[in-house]
Amino acid sequence: MxxxxxxxxxxxxxxxxxxxxxxxxxxxxxxxxxxxxxxxxxxxxxxxxxxxxxxxxNSVIMDKGAMEYCTKLSEFYGQFRAIGVNYNQVVKILHTNFSDKKTIAYLAKLEKQTLELAYICKEILILSKKFEADYLIKKDEL
Structure with a gap:
């Protein structure tokens, strides 16, 4: 065969x-x-x-504008943390060195400034979300 x-x-x-x-x-x-x-x-x-x-x-695409944005945001975050530390120190000094009446008056002024800071933070958050939506690449797009 x-x-x-x-x-x-x-x-x-x-x-x-x-x-x-x-x-x-x-x-x-x-x-x-x-x-x-x-x-x-x-x-x-x-x-x-x-x-x-x-x-x-993971692939990383470096965008100069996004890098600058992140750097500035990080610097801002550092300043914001410093404000928090200063805020706590001021409140402690007020309670230690002033009468209740003066402390309440100064805390009212501090509260007003805090509300302005909160408004600015809200604006930063809105701008950050807009920037992310408009300029940063989504994971889905890769």
Whole structure:
């Protein structure tokens, strides 16, 4: 009985034809081998592909305007924290050094200034949300 069928493996449907080469230091190689052994995968190639495509990779796009905005907002937050510390110190000094009547009068002035600060903070929050909506890239868009 003679068969005309060719022997060997069945051809793969989606054959991997692209090859990449990279080099590792001795330390990097030790880490690589340790991670490969822990993975339980049968080949290093499968391990590399799994690490590349199954793990989430974050891409960061730097926008100069957004960076400046975040820097200014961070500076503002630092100043806002300092105002809170100063606020607490002022209230303590008022209670310690003044009569109840004067303390109440000064606290009324401080309350008025606090309301103005709260209004400014609300405006900053509105502007920040508008900036984020108009200029910052959403996760869905990536």
């Amino acid at each position: 003679t068969s005309h069928a060719k022997g060997g493996r069945n051809p793969k449907l989606n054959k991997a034809t692209h090859r990449y080469v990279f080099r590792l230091t001795d330390e990097e190689n030790q880490r690589f081998l340790t991670l490969f052994e822990k993975s339980g995968l049968s080949t290093k190639a499968k391990f590399v592909v799994a690490v590349l495509f199954e793990r989430r990779i």
